[in-house]
Amino acid sequence: MAEKEEAGKLLNGGLVTGLPGYLIGRMESPDCLNIDPADPRGASTRPGSSQYGVNFAGGSGFRGVGLFPWTRTAGTTYVFAALGTTIYSVDTASWFSVKTGMATDSVMQGAALNNVAVIVASGLAPQVSSAGSTLAALGGTPPSLAKYVTTYMAKLWMAGDPNNASKVNFSKSNDPEDWTTANNAGNVVIDKDDGDLVQGLRGTKRTLYIFKRRNTYALTGDSPLNFRADPLCGWGLVSEYGHATDGQGVFFASDDGIYYAIGLQIARISDPVYQTYKDISDKSTIALEVRGDKLFCFYKASGSENNQAMVLAFKRMMSDGGVRGVWGIYDAQPYQVAKTGRDATLYALLNASTAQIWKLDTGTSGAVSARWETPDLDFGDPSVLKRLMRFFVHMKTDTATTTVTCRWYSDGASVGSDYTLTFGTAGSYEIQQAEGQVGSSIIGRHLKLRMTWTGQKTIYGWRVYADVRSDGAPRR
Numbered sequence: 001m002a003e004k005e006e007a008g009k010l011l012n013g014g015l016v017t018g019l020p021g022y023l024i025g026r027m028e029s030p031d032c033l034n035i036d037p038a039d040p041r042g043a044s045t046r047p048g049s050s051q052y053g054v055n056f057a058g059g060s061g062f063r064g065v066g067l068f069p070w071t072r073t074a075g076t077t078y079v080f081a082a083l084g085t086t087i088y089s090v091d092t093a094s095w096f097s098v099k100t101g102m103a104t105d106s107v108m109q110g111a112a113l114n115n116v117a118v119i120v121a122s123g124l125a126p127q128v129s130s131a132g133s134t135l136a137a138l139g140g141t142p143p144s145l146a147k148y149v150t151t152y153m154a155k156l157w158m159a160g161d162p163n164n165a166s167k168v169n170f171s172k173s174n175d176p177e178d179w180t181t182a183n184n185a186g187n188v189v190i191d192k193d194d195g196d197l198v199q200g201l202r203g204t205k206r207t208l209y210i211f212k213r214r215n216t217y218a219l220t221g222d223s224p225l226n227f228r229a230d231p232l233c234g235w236g237l238v239s240e241y242g243h244a245t246d247g248q249g250v251f252f253a254s255d256d257g258i259y260y261a262i263g264l265q266i267a268r269i270s271d272p273v274y275q276t277y278k279d280i281s282d283k284s285t286i287a288l289e290v291r292g293d294k295l296f297c298f299y300k301a302s303g304s305e306n307n308q309a310m311v312l313a314f315k316r317m318m319s320d321g322g323v324r325g326v327w328g329i330y331d332a333q334p335y336q337v338a339k340t341g342r343d344a345t346l347y348a349l350l351n352a353s354t355a356q357i358w359k360l361d362t363g364t365s366g367a368v369s370a371r372w373e374t375p376d377l378d379f380g381d382p383s384v385l386k387r388l389m390r391f392f393v394h395m396k397t398d399t400a401t402t403t404v405t406c407r408w409y410s411d412g413a414s415v416g417s418d419y420t421l422t423f424g425t426a427g428s429y430e431i432q433q434a435e436g437q438v439g440s441s442i443i444g445r446h447l448k449l450r451m452t453w454t455g456q457k458t459i460y461g462w463r464v465y466a467d468v469r470s471d472g473a474p475r476r
Contacts, residue, residue: 002470003389004379007463011043011372014313014326018274021376022446031450033371037328038293038313041396043372043451044458045365046311046330052079052347052357056095059083059355063305066108067349067357069341070117070132077341078132079357080119081349082108087119089133090357098135099127107240111149112342113156113176120146120158128177140177143169147240152203153222155185159198159210166192168201168210170224186224190217191231199237202250207263209250211237216252218264233259233266241287241337244295246314251295253286258297260314273310273327289338291346291361298335298348305351309333333360365456372459376446379468386466388442391449394431395423396458404453406434410444429460 006026013028014037021030029035029043036046066082079090080098087099087108102108103123110119118138119127126138126146146169147160156176159168169187172178179185190198190210200211208219210229214236221227235254237243242253249262251269257277258270270277280286280299285306287298295312309330316326335348338360346360379386393404406419421432436442447466451459 002468003465004386004468005463005465006377006379007461008374009461010041011459011461012040012316012326014272015276015328016272017276018271021448022378022382024375026375028375029373030375031371031373033329033331034365034368035328035370035372037311037326038316039458040316042458042460043370045368045370045453045456046328047361048363048365048368049358049360050362052359053090053092054094055354055356056083056088056090057354058095059088059351060353062086062351062355064336064349064351064355065102065106066110066121067337067339067347068108068110068117068119069339069343069345069347070110070112070129071342072132073115076132077343078117078129079341079347080108080110080117080129081355081357082106082121083351083355087121087127087135089129089135095355096133098129098133099124107147109147109149111151111156113151113154113171114174116176118149118156118176120149120160122147122160126158138177140171140175140179142171142179143167148198148201150201150203150208152208152219157201157203157208159201165197166190166194168198168219184224188219188227188229190229191215196236199240200243200252202243202245202252204245204250204262205248207250207261209243209252209261211243211252213237216261218261220263230264232261232264238283239286240284242283244288244290246290246295251288251290253283253288253297255283258288258295258312269312269314269325270310272325276310276329285336287336287338289340289346291340292344294361296338296346296360298333298338305334306336307331307334309335367454368456369452369454370457371450371452373450374448374462374464376448377464377466378446379466381468381470382445385443385445385469386447387469388436388447389465389467390433390435391462391464392431392433393421393451393462394429394460396460397423397425397427397430398455398457399425400455401425402453402455402457404432404451404457404459407450407452408442409448409450410442411446415444416442
């Protein structure tokens with residue numbers, strides 16, 4: 001027998017669900033919850049959220065199908081929200097009905113150009129707002145119907161007319177109310193013979209991405225004289241809300257994963273959470289949005305509505321000097337649509353017993369509960385039994401006493417009883433130690449530790465010692 005140790009010194013590797021537990025790095029987790037993937041210090045509870053405005057009882061029973069926050073040049077923010085067949089303008093105190101008659105299977109989106117907001121939705125002519133509290137029909141001979149809208153090269157772009165499924169129209173430069181060809185407006189038709197339908201638009205700094213259900217195209221150029229659309233890849237967009245931009249490139253959700261494209265370069269970025277993405281029951285409900293250095297992917301884990309989010313910190317600088325994406329899972333995220341405003345606030349539309357708009361990742365965690373699980377620990381020899389001797393947890397101290405509940409697993413099954421580690425408030429960090437339980441020894445070929453806590457806390461790392469049984473060299 002020999003005493004051996006395993007350690008995770010800095011828990012900054014995030015969630016990995018595409019590999020067996022024993023192959024995951026010691027800084028990563030096969031199962032974590034409400035851990036902020038952007039924090040380089042360790043496993044920190046995600047930031048909390050706050051409600052925007054008041055509940056809307058009149059929206060009860062209707063699905064949220066659209067959201068567009070618009071900040072006018074004067075600095076006033078209005079949020080357009082679509083429930084069922086009605087579009088509302090929402091401020092902090094009231095919900096105002098500004099347009100009715102959307103199709104029941106509708107999608108509503110918005111874009112702003114030159115201090116004018118344009119709203120499009122299934123079954124409606126494009127709408128315009130210059131004040132934020134009203135909508136009116138968009139003038140200047142735009143497409144009669146549209147579902148998708150974005151900006152690119154100082155132009156407004158629209159698509160989604162069911163009678164012109166492959167056509168994308170663009171406005172005059174810097175004027176969303178002029179669609180006259182003589183004034184450098186026009187349209188492009190994207191491979192109308194491929195039998196596919198445009199399902200989304202997203203403009204970035206140098207490229208306009210045109211998503212169909214089974215194919216994706218990249219349009220480049222800076223004027224109607226040199227606009228050119230090229231095939232980007234032979235897979236498309238799985239959800240009408242499943243795309244978002246960081247300004248330079250675009251994230252989009254496809255059948256087999258989440259991709260990031262910049263220019264004509266593309267890569268799948270969701271492989272670390274391969275299993276989680278694969279298990280999404282209805283990928284047509286996926287909604288993507290970017291806030292700061294995080295990508296949010298709202299999705300349906302169970303039930304009939306979205307209820308969780310995969311969150312990617314897509315430009316984390318790691319301790320080895322490299323940059324890579326780090327994933328986490330947030331629960332209690334029942335949002336069908338989400339959108340980041342010009343003020344860098346991520347707004348999300350929830351329809352529970354009442355319609356509500358929330359601002360996500362805005363404050364302290366409060367009562368948010370977090371979880372971090374170590375990989376399967378084999379102490380260098382997966383074939384022999386190990387008996388837990390003692391373990392340590394290293395945590396940042398807080399202004400209030402913190403309780404961390406520790407549960408051990410042996411070969412995948414819960415074993416023994418919970419340990420309760422209490423961390424005080426003195427100093428910048430604290431290390432707590434616990435001995436192996438004598439009454440019900442924790443023994444197995446693979447051991448793992450699950451830690452749970454509540455509130456804005458950070459666990460830096462862990463260290464485990466075990467008695468590793470070995471028969472030694474065979475006798476002759």
